[in-house]
Amino acid sequence: xxxxxxxxxxxxxxxxxxxxxxxxxxxxxxxxxxxxxxxxxxxxxxxxxxxxxxxxxxxxxxxxxxxxxxxxxxxxxxxxxxxxxxxxxxxxxxxxxxxxxxxxxxxxxxxxxxxxxxxxxxxxxxxxxxxxxxxxxxxxxxxxxxxxxxxxxxxxxxxxxxxxxxxxxxxxxxxxxxxxxxxxxxxxxxxxxxxxxxxxxxxxxxxxxxxxxxxxxxxxxxxxxxxxxxxxxxxxxxxxxxxxxxxxxxxxxxxxxxxxxxxxxxxxxxxxxxxxxxxxxxxxxxxxxxxxxxxxxxxxxxxxxxxxxxxxxxxxxxxxxxxxxxxxxxxxxxxxxxxxxxxxxxxxxxxxxxxxxxxxxxxxxxxxxxxxxxxxxxxxxxxxxxxxxxxxxxxxxxxxxxxxxxxxxxxxxxxxxxxxxxxxxxxxxxxxxxxxxxxxxxx
Amino acid sequence: xxxxxxxxxxxxxxxxxxxxxxxxxxxxxxxxxxxxxxxxxxxxxxxxxxxxxxxxxxxxxxxxxxxxxxxxxxxxxxxxxxxxxxxxxxxxxxxxxxxxxxxxxxxxxxxxxxxxxxxxxxxxxxxxxxxxxxxxxxxxxxxxxxxxxxxxxxxxxxxxxxxxxxxxxxxxxxxxxxxxxxxxxxxxxxxxxxxxxxxxxxxxxxxxxxxxxxxxxxxxxxxxxxxxxxxxxxxxxxxxxxxxxxxxxxxxxxxxxxxxxxxxxxxxxxx
Numbered sequence: 249x250x251x252x253x254x255x256x257x258x259x260x261x262x263x264x265x266x267x268x269x270x271x272x273x274x275x276x277x278x279x280x281x282x283x284x285x286x287x288x289x290x291x292x293x294x295x296x297x298x299x300x301x302x303x304x305x306x307x308x309x310x311x312x313x314x315x316x317x318x319x320x321x322x323x324x325x326x327x328x329x330x331x332x333x334x335x336x337x338x339x340x341x342x343x344x345x346x347x348x349x350x351x352x353x354x355x356x357x358x359x360x361x362x363x364x365x366x367x368x369x370x371x372x373x374x375x376x377x378x379x380x381x382x383x384x385x386x387x388x389x390x391x392x393x394x395x396x397x398x399x400x401x402x403x404x405x406x407x408x409x410x411x412x413x414x415x416x417x418x419x420x421x422x423x424x425x426x427x428x429x430x431x432x433x434x435x436x437x438x439x440x441x442x443x444x445x446x447x448x449x450x451x452x453x454x455x456x457x458x459x460x461x462x463x464x465x466x467x468x469x470x471x472x473x474x475x476x477x478x479x480x481x482x483x484x485x486x487x488x489x490x491x492x493x494x495x496x497x498x499x500x501x502x503x504x505x506x507x508x509x510x511x512x513x514x515x516x517x518x519x520x521x522x523x524x525x526x527x528x529x530x531x532x533x534x535x536x537x538x539x540x541x542x543x544x545x546x547x548x549x550x551x552x553x554x555x556x557x558x559x560x561x562x563x564x565x566x567x568x569x570x571x572x573x574x575x576x577x578x579x580x581x582x583x584x585x586x587x588x589x590x591x592x593x594x595x596x597x598x599x600x601x602x603x604x605x606x607x608x609x610x611x612x613x614x615x616x617x618x619x620x621x622x623x624x625x626x627x628x629x630x631x632x633x634x635x636x637x638x639x640x641x642x643x644x645x646x647x648x649x650x651x652x653x654x655x656x657x658x659x660x661x662x663x664x665x666x667x668x669x670x671x672x673x674x675x676x677x678x679x680x681x682x683x684x685x686x687x688x689x690x691x
Numbered sequence: 692x693x694x695x696x697x698x699x700x701x702x703x704x705x706x707x708x709x710x711x712x713x714x715x716x717x718x719x720x721x722x723x724x725x726x727x728x729x730x731x732x733x734x735x736x737x738x739x740x741x742x743x744x745x746x747x748x749x750x751x752x753x754x755x756x757x758x759x760x761x762x763x764x765x766x767x768x769x770x771x772x773x774x775x776x777x778x779x780x781x782x783x784x785x786x787x788x789x790x791x792x793x794x795x796x797x798x799x800x801x802x803x804x805x806x807x808x809x810x811x812x813x814x815x816x817x818x819x820x821x822x823x824x825x826x827x828x829x830x831x832x833x834x835x836x837x838x839x840x841x842x843x844x845x846x847x848x849x850x851x852x853x854x855x856x857x858x859x860x861x862x863x864x865x866x867x868x869x870x871x872x873x874x875x876x877x878x879x880x881x882x883x884x885x886x887x888x889x890x891x892x893x894x895x896x897x898x899x900x901x902x903x904x905x906x907x908x909x910x911x912x913x914x915x916x917x918x919x920x921x922x923x924x925x926x927x928x929x930x931x932x933x934x935x936x937x938x939x940x941x942x943x944x945x946x947x948x949x950x951x952x953x954x955x956x957x958x959x960x961x962x
Contacts, residue, residue: 331901331902332901357902357947357948357949358902358948432947433947435947435949436949479779480779481779606852621852622852622853623893624848624852624853624854624855624893624942625852625853625854625855625893625894626854626893626894626895626896627894627896628894648901649891649898649899649900649901650898650901651896651897651898651899651901652891652893652896652898655896655898656896659896672901
């Protein structure tokens with residue numbers, strides 16, 4: 249081979265080298281299903297006993313010095329500020345008289361993950377967690393002891409969490425809003441943004457609301473999708489091409505899957521899932537196109553009505569507090585919102601609540617319940633106070649960085665933060681945040 | 692992302708093929724720039740036939756911006772151009788507006804293969820300014836250059852709902868392998884993109900990035916520099932950038948540290 253031929257082959261070979269290092273992460277799981285499989289799940293109301301701020305003894309290398317623990321149906325979530333990490337755990341009463349809490353931990357922005365298995369061994373606490381009696385007046389604080397592992401290895405590294413204090417009020421007060429679900433496109437959470445699976449995961453890793461992007465299909469069905477185009481990065485499917493708005497829902501469902509095989513969900517099925525399968529308290533429906541406003545507002549309106557009926561019936565255990573906000577993102581969407589309100593009134597439907605992103609004065613004049621400023625303009629403390637005085641709240645989008653979460657929490661005391669790092673926001677709210685005042689006060 | 696890599700690979704392969712075809716062409720088909728190009732150094736006139744190629748004369752005359760050149764003290768070359776990064780809208784949160792960046796490059800020969808270099812690129816929202824030095828050597832038909840630059844990365848936007856700045860020092864070691872195809876100089880340049888510590892301002896709040904890493908990526912670019920009769924050089928290039936999201940898109944501050952790959956196209960003129 250002469251030198252010129254060698255040069256061509258060399259350069260051509262280099263052009264084919266795959267330089268990207270974007271390893272997918274496998275979420276670890278106990279191969280036999282874990283001990284929870286052998287026990288009885290701890291009841292939802294008893295899970296509340298796990299909530300609080302905990303000090304970390306062994307295991308600080310993974311979980312940092314403190315963790316916030318909160319619960320949702322079937323899940324105990326351990327949330328740390330170390331690399332925005334979280335542990336998603338299940339708990340069960342075991343035949344041997346212990347309560348096991350086990351599952352996996354993960355850093356969403358990195359490739360590290362592992363297994364966790366800890367136990368509650370205090371007999372009085374186990375008796376409460378696994379029984380049906382009222383809590384005795386002197387129930388001991390929760391201490392969790394066990395082990396963690398890294399990768400798929402069996403947990404063998406010592407780990408313990410010791411209760412230090414109650415959580416600051418957050419349900420109904422401060423919204424950790426999942427940015428289009430649990431994670432960003434470039435993360436390794438195993439779920440695609442704007443999928444039902446991602447919303448379910450978002451609750452398990454620290455969110456109590458979700459910001460979701462709404463577009464409209466050719467047959468006027470509002471669905472969750474961020475971009476106008478069906479990008480290869482977001483969707484799979486040989487025939488899944490072009491613009492989302494050019495496809496009917498049937499075509500979209502038949503042709504397209506999201507990154508991990510999920511279907512593109514409709515807004516209707518999303519609201520149904522959030523209300524009936526989670527304890528999330530709200531959804532921020534980001535109107536990406538004006539055409540999505542009316543059909544989405546209809547769904548939000550019907551949901552409001554059904555929740556009111558549900559909460560006014562004779563069964564208080566059936567009550568459900570959930571807010572669906574129509575997020576107005578542009579002047580064009582605002583015009584569509586005005587038209588939608590007229591149409592809903594003609595149809596005899598309630599007007600759902602709105603959030604306006606770009607102008608705090610319009611938030612007030614439009615009667616919206618919240619302002620949604622971008623964080624890239626800074627905390628804008630005076631505007632936060634202004635909308636609060638008018639009875640509206642403030643939810644920033646989208647803050648993922650510790651320094652800025654801290655600064656915005658301490659300077660502006662917002663009602664919520666949209667984030668892809670729910671564990672981080674929840675933990676920092678619990679350590680630095682001030683529960684926002686009841687909306688409408690000028691505090 | 693796999694589709695992007697395949698696209699880049701295909702384009703690079705096409706580029707290589709076209710250069711190869713140019714190199715295989717009859718010598719009579721190549722333009723003779725010898726009248727207008729700078730005279731080679733005395734030592735070069737005693738070497739092989741390649742010493743008389745337009746590329747060799749430029750490389751020992753004013754020098755190239757990309758092709759490793761061995762100019763004498765005082766040789767100066769200035770270039771203006773642009774590059775365009777075809778970043779997936781999915782990484783850009785759906786933003787479809789992508790703006791080419793203006794580039795300015797300069798090279799000043801120090802003799803004995805050494806040179807100092809300057810690079811500037813900007814589309815106002817993002818600006819990079821680098822100063823560095825490099826050495827180039829020749830082994831047969833091949834030339835090899837090693838450069839090291841340091842500079843600053845500046846992001847600034849005070850419109851469209853933003854009141855934000857990002858500042859970071861930047862460090863860029865580079866290796867360039869060059870090949871003389873007669874009137875065309877082909878260069879393969881591999882760059883390491885190093886940055887940090889980053890400082891970001893929004894409103895009156897300053898802070899850092901949680902998942903920043905000194906290694907923000909790497910690039911592999913293939914450049915073709917085409918000599919002209921006016922002693923200038925047209926250049927174009929194509930390659931792959933593999934970077935963390937915040938290097939390419941500081942504006943959106945995505946904190947995911949994963950690397951993503953996108954094509955970069957460059958073109959310009961060297962005076």
